[in-house]
Amino acid sequence: MTLELDRLVAGYRNGPVLHDVSLTVADRELLTVLGTSGSGKTTLLRTVAGLHRPDSGRITLNGRDVTRERPERRRIGLVPQEGALFGHLTVAQNVGFGLRGTSWPVRSRPGRVRELLELTGLEDLPDRMPHELSGGQRQRVALARALAPEPEVVLLDEPFAALDSSLRAGLRAQVRAALRESGATAVLITHDQDEALSISDRVAVLSEGRVVQAGTPRELYRRPRTLWLAGFVGDALILPGRTDGRSIVTVLGRLEHDPAAAGDATAVVRPEQLTIGAAAAAGVTATVEAVEYFGHDQLIHLRLADGTPALARTTGDAVATVGARVGVRVTGPVHVIDD
Numbered sequence: 001m002t003l004e005l006d007r008l009v010a011g012y013r014n015g016p017v018l019h020d021v022s023l024t025v026a027d028r029e030l031l032t033v034l035g036t037s038g039s040g041k042t043t044l045l046r047t048v049a050g051l052h053r054p055d056s057g058r059i060t061l062n063g064r065d066v067t068r069e070r071p072e073r074r075r076i077g078l079v080p081q082e083g084a085l086f087g088h089l090t091v092a093q094n095v096g097f098g099l100r101g102t103s104w105p106v107r108s109r110p111g112r113v114r115e116l117l118e119l120t121g122l123e124d125l126p127d128r129m130p131h132e133l134s135g136g137q138r139q140r141v142a143l144a145r146a147l148a149p150e151p152e153v154v155l156l157d158e159p160f161a162a163l164d165s166s167l168r169a170g171l172r173a174q175v176r177a178a179l180r181e182s183g184a185t186a187v188l189i190t191h192d193q194d195e196a197l198s199i200s201d202r203v204a205v206l207s208e209g210r211v212v213q214a215g216t217p218r219e220l221y222r223r224p225r226t227l228w229l230a231g232f233v234g235d236a237l238i239l240p241g242r243t244d245g246r247s248i249v250t251v252l253g254r255l256e257h258d259p260a261a262a263g264d265a266t267a268v269v270r271p272e273q274l275t276i277g278a279a280a281a282a283g284v285t286a287t288v289e290a291v292e293y294f295g296h297d298q299l300i301h302l303r304l305a306d307g308t309p310a311l312a313r314t315t316g317d318a319v320a321t322v323g324a325r326v327g328v329r330v331t332g333p334v335h336v337i338d339d
């Protein structure tokens with residue numbers, strides 16, 4: 001099911017919050033809307049669900065205009081923040097609740113509930129009460145409940161926000177797999193960049209109610225359109241310079257770049273593109289100011305000779321000592337944004 005938003009404007013008494021939002025979510029795709037607090041993510045989700053009336057614009061499902069349709073007619077499933085399970089119902093009853101008022105024959109409902117419990121890895125817990133579940137299990141029940149009536153589109157409102165980071169990564173993969181298997185088209189909202197990049201087929205970045213860029217996670221990370229976006233989707237060293245079209249001269253020397261640009265431009269260098277070595281071996285030197293060790297990699301905070309702060313991410317076990325002078329090299333090509 002293809003979901004299309006066409007120049008959607010929506011807001012409250014004090015004015016519009018969404019300005020001309022146009023987005024296409026392809027059949028079976030998971031699109032994440034990533035934005036800071038107050039950017040309009042919840043308003044967008046509620047408008048698509050039919051819980052908030054837009055001022056103008058259109059919402060279509062496979063070309064069918066649903067803008068004025070009541071929420072229950074749209075066949076859109078909503079997974080609310082923190083699940084919002086019914087505390088007095090068991091896991092199976094919560095999932096079964098998703099089938100109430102639908103055309104699912106009553107006889108086939110227990111079977112459908114079992115299917116959903118299997119899909120979300122909850123088959124051993126049908127009789128548990130919500131308070132006997134972990135946060136991740138509760139979220140999976142909420143997802144199972146939303147998927148039960150076979151919605152054409154599923155909307156997920158910050159589904160992992162209440163969980164600690166160790167749980168989040170595992171649950172993300174499970175939710176992704178369950179969505180894929182269900183065949184639903186999905187829109188997820190989050191303010192977490194890592195989450196958006198890791199779970200989505202495509203990401204739309206919302207800022208002050210406007211889509212500033214939509215693309216695959218790779219496109220957003222490697223080819224951000226603006227400097228703000230470059231810093232929003234990841235760590236970035238922003239270096240002004242001058243390019244001859246193919247390489248740009250910056251404080252880190254001459255750097256090959258991709259796409260083409262002309263004249264004054266700004267290079268965006270990601271921390272994993274910086275390699276540090278012995279000071280004498282490279283043209284540019286820097287001082288190590290701090291090291292954050294994460295096990296799988298480490299972030300080295302550097303100060304370049306001209307005073308510019310920079311971050312290097314290294315996966316090797318090389319030990320960087322705070323205060324040491326090191327050589328810095330860039331592995332290109334870097335991204336440039338035309339001034």
Ligand SMILES: Nc1ncnc2c1ncn2[C@@H]1O[C@H](COP(=O)(O)OP(=O)(O)OP(=O)(O)O)[C@@H](O)[C@H]1O
Nearest residue numbers: 012013017035036037038039040041042043044191
């Ligand atoms: N019921 C309401 N009445 C008036 N203004 C509202 C209402 N709900 C939200 N807003 C305003 O609309 C703007 C966008 O809010 P929204 O909740 O859509 O953002 P969000 O991106 O989901 O934020 P968060 O991540 O903090 O949940 C904010 O400025 C907010 O104050």
